[in-house]
Amino acid sequence: MRKYIAIFKSQIQITFAYSAWFWASMISAVFQLIILFYFWHAVYQNSDTIGNMNIKQMITYVMIATILGKFMNGAGSQLAGDIRTGQIATELMRPYNLLHKLMAMDLGGKTSDFIQSAVPLLVVAGLFFSITLPESLTAGILFVVSSILGILLAGVFDLIIGLLAFWTINTWGLRILRNAIVLFFSGSLIPISLFPPSMQLISQYLPFQSMVYVPVSIYTGAISGQDAWMAMGAQLFWIVFIYAVLRASWSQALRKVTIFGG
Amino acid sequence: MVRYMKLYWHFFAAQVKVMTEYWVDFIIGFMSVFFIQFTSVYFIKVVFDHIDVLNGWTFYEILFIYGIASTGRSIHQIFFDNLWLVGRDYIRTGNFDRLLIRPLNPLFHLIADKVQQDGVGNLVLGTILLGISMNHLAFDWGFWDIVLLIVMVISSGLIYSGINLFFVTFSFWMVDSFPLMQTAFNVSQFARYPLTIYSKPIRIILTWVVPYGFTSFYPATLFTGHKNYTTLALITPAVAAIICVIAYGFWIIGLRAYTSTGN
Numbered sequence: 001m002r003k004y005i006a007i008f009k010s011q012i013q014i015t016f017a018y019s020a021w022f023w024a025s026m027i028s029a030v031f032q033l034i035i036l037f038y039f040w041h042a043v044y045q046n047s048d049t050i051g052n053m054n055i056k057q058m059i060t061y062v063m064i065a066t067i068l069g070k071f072m073n074g075a076g077s078q079l080a081g082d083i084r085t086g087q088i089a090t091e092l093m094r095p096y097n098l099l100h101k102l103m104a105m106d107l108g109g110k111t112s113d114f115i116q117s118a119v120p121l122l123v124v125a126g127l128f129f130s131i132t133l134p135e136s137l138t139a140g141i142l143f144v145v146s147s148i149l150g151i152l153l154a155g156v157f158d159l160i161i162g163l164l165a166f167w168t169i170n171t172w173g174l175r176i177l178r179n180a181i182v183l184f185f186s187g188s189l190i191p192i193s194l195f196p197p198s199m200q201l202i203s204q205y206l207p208f209q210s211m212v213y214v215p216v217s218i219y220t221g222a223i224s225g226q227d228a229w230m231a232m233g234a235q236l237f238w239i240v241f242i243y244a245v246l247r248a249s250w251s252q253a254l255r256k257v258t259i260f261g262g
Numbered sequence: 263m264v265r266y267m268k269l270y271w272h273f274f275a276a277q278v279k280v281m282t283e284y285w286v287d288f289i290i291g292f293m294s295v296f297f298i299q300f301t302s303v304y305f306i307k308v309v310f311d312h313i314d315v316l317n318g319w320t321f322y323e324i325l326f327i328y329g330i331a332s333t334g335r336s337i338h339q340i341f342f343d344n345l346w347l348v349g350r351d352y353i354r355t356g357n358f359d360r361l362l363i364r365p366l367n368p369l370f371h372l373i374a375d376k377v378q379q380d381g382v383g384n385l386v387l388g389t390i391l392l393g394i395s396m397n398h399l400a401f402d403w404g405f406w407d408i409v410l411l412i413v414m415v416i417s418s419g420l421i422y423s424g425i426n427l428f429f430v431t432f433s434f435w436m437v438d439s440f441p442l443m444q445t446a447f448n449v450s451q452f453a454r455y456p457l458t459i460y461s462k463p464i465r466i467i468l469t470w471v472v473p474y475g476f477t478s479f480y481p482a483t484l485f486t487g488h489k490n491y492t493t494l495a496l497i498t499p500a501v502a503a504i505i506c507v508i509a510y511g512f513w514i515i516g517l518r519a520y521t522s523t524g525n
Contacts, residue, residue, distance in 0.1 A: 013437055024441030028448040034464070035452055042317040042459035043309060050312045173290030180294075180301045189305050196311060 022116070029070070029121055036062050037129050051194045057220050060131040061191055065216045067121050069188030071110055071151045072211055074158025075102035077175060080165035088257065099159060099250060106155050135221030142228055146215035149235040154182065154211045156242045163246065166253040187213025193222065207238040266370060273374035281379050288379050295383030299332060302454075303391065317459045322398035323486045324455070325391050330411075331453060331478035332388030334418025339381030342423040344372055348430045349438025358520070369427075369513060401485050414481035417502035421477050422450065424505035427513055434516035450474040456488075469494070476501045 040062060044055040053061065079102055082088040091098050125131045134140035161178050165171045183189060185208035192203050192213045203209050214231045217223040223231050281288050303325070310321040319327075352358040352372070361368040392411075396403060429446045432439035449467075453474040457465050468475040476498045483491040 016436065017438065017441075020436075020441040024445045027445050031448050031451060035455070038459045038461070038464075039455055042455070043313055045317060046315070047313065173287075173294045176294035177297055180298045184301045184304070189301075190308055194308055194312060196308070 026117060026120070029067075029117065030124060032066060033063055033121070033125055033129060036066060051191065053191070053193075053220075053222070056130070056132055057222075058191075059129060061216055061220050061222075062189075063125045063129060063131050064122075064219055065188045065191075065212050067118050067125070068147060068150070068212050068216060069183070069186065070118070071113070072154040072182050072186060072188065073179075074155040074162075075106040076158035076160070076162030077171070078102060078105075079159055079162030080171040080175075083162075083165040084171075092254070092257070099246065102159065103155060107151075110151060132220075134219050135224065139218055139221055139224065139228075142232070143215055143219040146218050146228075146232050146235060149232065149239065150211040150215050153207060153235060153239050153242065154186075156239060156246055157182075157207065160242065160246050160249065163249055163253060166256060182208055182211065185209060186211040187216070191217070191222070193217075207242060210235040210238050266367075269366070270370075270374050274377060277377035281377075288382075291380040292383040292386075295380050296387050299384060299387045303328065303387075317456055318488070319456050319486075322395045323482070326395035326399060326486060327456065327478045327482045328454060329388050329391030329395055330415060330418060330482055331450075332384050332391060333415045334388075334477050335422055335450075336381045336384035336388055337416065337419025338422035338426070339378050339384055341377065341381075341419075342373055342426065343378035343381065344376040345423070345426045345430050346440065346443065347376075348372065349433035349436075349440055353433050353520075354437055368517065369510070396485075399486060401487070407485070411481075411485065414484075414498055417499045418477040418481065420502040421473060421498075421505055424502065424509040425472060425474075428505075428509040431509070431513045431516040434520045446472060450477065453478050473501055473505065 037059065040055065040058050044050065044058070048054060050058065079098075082091055082098075088098070091101075094101075134143055158178075161174055162171065164174060168174070185192075185203055185206055187209055188211075192200060192209050195203065210231070214223065214235060218228050218231070306321070306324055306328070310316070310324075314320075316324060348358070352361070358368075361371045364371055401407075425446060426443055429443040430439055432442055436442075449472045452460065452464065452468055457468055457475050457479045460468070465475070469480075476494075480491055480495040481498050483489070484495045
């Protein structure tokens with residue numbers, strides 16, 4: 001009997017461990033929203049608008065951007081891991097394109113994350129922090145499309161970082177650096193329109209604002225009409241461009257693998 | 263006590279040797295932590311481009327709060343980082359038994375086992391932030407004020423470590439309490455900003471339940487002319503001591519309840 005009680009107990013521990021991870025990340029995300037709420041209310045204490053945005057628009061922006069920002073990672077670390085452990089050799093023999101396989105896995109994971117965490121968080125943000133609905137129905141639809149483009153862009157970009165494992169061993173340092181740059185220049189902390197002019201100019205020539213700032217600004221109506229289409233065009237351009245760079249460096253890297261393989 | 267200090271020194275020296283061996287790792291770790299923190303500071307700067315004060319606090323006062331929190335956290339990160347891994351690397355793998363059979367206090371052994379180099383990035387950034395903000399505060403810094411500030415920073419580090427020790431103890435029952443620790447640790451994010459911006463229930467939690475308010479905000483009020491919290495600020499070292507005692511007591515209880523994974 002004792003051994004079955006032990007098995008019974010260990011299964012509880014295992015199940016609990018998985019849900020504990022999930023709840024830990026959910027609770028931490030809710031903390032983040034609470035902090036944002038109070039922080040921005042304090043910022044708006046003495047002024048009605050900041051950078052042409054009122055408090056309601058700002059809260060809506062930062063909360064949606066924070067939630068969307070959680071989808072700006074990718075399969076890069078897995079690629080780096082495969083390269084480091086040599087698993088890549090086996091992967092390359094399999095009848096698929098490894099890059100596409102990693103992207104498909106990543107998107108699958110993000111889809112379940114979206115249903116499991118993003119939707120509840122959006123509901124929390126809507127109920128307790130009164131974020132507003134999209135500017136218009138069109139804005140809502142464009143926001144969805146533009147968010148998907150942003151997530152794709154971030155995923156492709158992440159693979160390039162992972163690919164660097166062919167040339168450097170220390171990819172985790174690069175990863176943290178990448179996280180910091182994406183966090184800041186994607187606009188998931190603060191709308192790019194609040195940046196000092198020089199930083200805004202730099203940001204315009206970088207792919208990062210296409211990840212979060214563009215979709216969320218379409219949502220709030222800060223980017224609308226023809227500008228919205230232009231911004232989405234830029235998103236598409238960046239996806240194609242970075243994907244091309246990824247493929248080019250991929251085939252470069254593969255040549256290296258073959259060399260190592262003799 | 264003296265024996266333990268000597269021992270820690272030996273552990274520490276061994277760790278530093280490893281670090282100098284892998285100095286590129288050290289630089290990358292240092293840079294990345296530094297850069298992440300810099301992003302948050304720059305965020306505050308961008309916000310202050312548009313406002314003069316945040317709930318009565320100037321930019322440099324906020325930096326000062328941030329500086330105390332960063333240096334305090336760096337103490338925790340450099341010296342007590344191994345606490346995070348108790349579940350994953352010690353209890354789950356059965357490695358914890360190795361600590362139990364040594365003629366040493368297992369908690370001491372655990373802590374001495376690791377010096378986390380990445381914490382140096384936080385230490386440097388925190389010190390720079392403190393240096394910059396101290397120059398801009400309307401406060402006359404004397405020798406004893408600096409001593410007081412250092413005491414506060416050390417207390418802050420001990421509060422971070424004590425809270426972490428408390429929550430890692432749950433690992434004795436649930437194998438790995440990392441998610442729990444992570445959640446508790448994330449509460450410290452609230453303490454980046456003046457507690458006065460939050461509603462009363464949140465302030466009470468941050469003062470009396472998970473007292474991260476003492477890791478930065480309350481000590482900072484002593485030096486910034488926000489005079490309403492002097493008593494709370496001055497008991498910071500006592501709070502640190504109490505937390506460490508409670509956490510250590512709980513750890514002892516957990517240790518008794520511990521049965522190895524091999525059992």
